[in-house]
Amino acid sequence: MKTWWKEAVVYQVYWRSFFDTNGDGYGDLEGVIEKLDYIEELGVDVIWLNPCYESPDFDNGYDISDYNSLMRKAGTMETWERLLSEVHKRGMKLIMDLVVNHTSNQHPWFLESSSSKDNPKRDYYIWKDPKNEKEPNNWRSYFAPSVWEYDERTSQYYMHSFAVEQPDLNWENAQVRQEIYKMMRFWLDKGIDGFRLDVINLLAKVEGFPSVENPNDINYLGNNPGIHDYLQEMNREVLQHYDIMTVGEIPFVTPEDGLLYVGEDRKELHTLFHFEVADDMPTWDMTRFKEIQARWYEGLKGKGTNSQFMNNHDHTRQVTRYGNDGEYRIESAKLLATMIHTLPGIPYVYQGEEIGMTGVHFDSIDDYNDIAMRNKYKEEVDKGSDPQEVFESLLMLSRDNSRTPIQWDDTDQAGFTTGTPWIKVNPNYKDINVKQALADPDSVFYYYKKLISIRKENPVMIYGDYKDFSEKDENLYVYTRSYEGITWLVILNHSDEKQVLSLGKGLDVAGKKLIIANYEDVTGEESIQRTALRPHEARIYQI
Known part of the structure; x- marks a missing residue:
């Protein structure tokens, strides 16, 4: 079934690192309003706004103390209402990040x-x-x-499934559920276009709360009996009454589990974030990634909708973690974009990804704000582990890798604030910034813009069947998307070396037409059988 949300491209705004208008070092909603034209130019359809509700801010707003009012750092309700109005005025939609597994201990x-x-x-x-x-x-x-x-x-x-300051709500209590549904209606009636639901599969707890054999494997916190009753009730009482998009953050799931949350006949959620890539694949592993994509495609095909992402506010920037953020940063950023926007599912763009921002590597634990990282560091050091070794082991997966401010230009603090930023700016802002990207027609930004506009005009990218022609290749990813007689061929060399492309049987490329390529000199006239693809080269053809 065709719907607007399946056709959407979502842009995530982590507002505290987006743009600061009052010099307090924190981004704010006024800053989001000021930069909406920039987001609009990219061509995205939906803005996902991280939590901006009243909060003591122990966990960057994921500890909510009042669901119906705004955090002072973010702005006033009047500012928020203006933001919603300005988003809608530009033909975009706004979805709110909502946390209902837990509240702040100051609620x-x-x-x-x-x-x-x-x-x-x-x-x-x-x-x-x-x-x-x-x-x-x-x-x-x-x-x-x-x-x-x-x-x-x-x-x-x-x-508390998270920090001590974040006590879990008791979803078995019907009164709690009704309070939550009432609050959700409050925001939906204001005109928002949906929710991203934080760790939504953690609401139901294991009956009897028994101890477990391996407490470090924390998947017992999620997907417990009763969860689907809660979500079906939420849908029945609230969600189905609005034309909205719902995406659930759902760790610890296989495609079989995932379908229970997003199956179109299930009346729960529209789509989900699973974490078989972002949580469970620490570094790039091509064959594993293809296997994950194949399982999820087959598991949801014709029944439910997936989401495609490789970074967000909780995960290291994709070009650093899964690409090459050095010599081939630009090519690699464009290749990853090509992949995310052509695989089956809804693509998400995390702010700064569209200019190829990289993860950060600060020198000391004192430079990091991430509560998960700081707690883990203290826990291991208290056990007697070497502080430097612990610090280095936590660097790659620190959530602060992706939380540094947007690099708007090459002026002081990357043009993010006139004050002292809440977290240090990535030192490479003089070379990587929005101003530079907008001045360069071959930048990562304009490549994203072109990809997004191509997706809007070609349903094959959204509704097309998917077939992988490169299953066992560790460097090349070659697949097709086919819809209503049209077939697109996606060719990716996800490596730092040249790779020779050998097309499999069943691919007729005689009348091929180039759609987009991330190297400027590709014309579409060249043969692609036995072609040597350059490092991080990406091409899409219609065949």
Whole structure:
């Protein structure tokens, strides 16, 4: 079935690192408004805005203390309403990032819940008695050695899947669910176009909270019985009544699990982020990546919609982690874009990706804000591990790799702020910035713009069947997308060396027509059988 959200390209705005208009060192919603023309020029359809709700900001806004108001750092409700209006005025849509697995420990619900065992809101969160004078079980949280925090006042533990400051809501409580649905309607009635739902598969907990054999493998936190009842109820009560897009952040899933969340007959969510690439593939592995793509394509084909991304605010920038951010940065950034925008699913662009921004490598743990990284560093050093070794082991997957400010130009602080930025700017901003990209017709930016406009005009990129012709090749990725008699051939050399292309049987390229290439001198006239592809070369042909 054709829908607007399947045809969308989504641009993620991590607003605190986007553009600062008041000099406090934090990006703000006013800054997003000021740069909307830039986002519009790229050609994207949907802006995904990271959380900007009221929050003490222990985890960059993912610890919400008031769902119905805005964080002062971000701006006022009036500014937010102007942002929504300006986004719509430009023909784009806005989806909000929403966290309903947990709140801040400063949310009024939790302040009441923790005040006494007989408070009416006690059951809004998950409280348990100690077991043998210790934690109720051996579960580990994402950010800490235990999911349990002891509360002296009431002599019980509360559960937090993330930081101590982020207590998990008790979704078994029908009143909690109704409060959440009411809040979702509040934003939808303001006119937003959907939600990105943070760790949405963690809402249901394992019945009885039993200890596990291997607490470090934390997949017991997600996909538990009852989760689909909650999401179907959410859809029934809220989501189905609006013409919106919903994308769930869903770790620990296979295509079989994923289909339960996004199957069009399931009435839950539209699409999902799975993490078989971004979480489970630490460095580039071509054969593994192809195998993941094949399984997800077959698993969702004709029944549900995937998402395509390789970086976001939680994952190192793709050109650094999965490409070559040195000699072939520009070619590599364009190749990765070609791949993400032509594989089956909705493509996401993380701010700065469109100019080929790279991951950062700071010198000291003190330069990093990432609560997950800092907690892990402290935990390992406290065990007696060498601080420098621990620091270096955490560098590649630090969430701050992708959180440095957008590099707007080559002036002080990359034109992001007139103050001191909340996190240091990547030192390479003098060479990599928006001003330079917009002045260069062959930049990564204009390549993205062209790819996105091609996708808009050619349904084959959205609805086309997918077939891989290069399964076992460790460097080349060659696949087709076919739809209504039209076939496109995508050829990618994802390596630092020249590779000779040998096309498989069943590919007739006699009447080929070049659609786009990331090396300027490709004309479309050259033969492609037995062609030597240059490092990180990407081409798309109609055949």
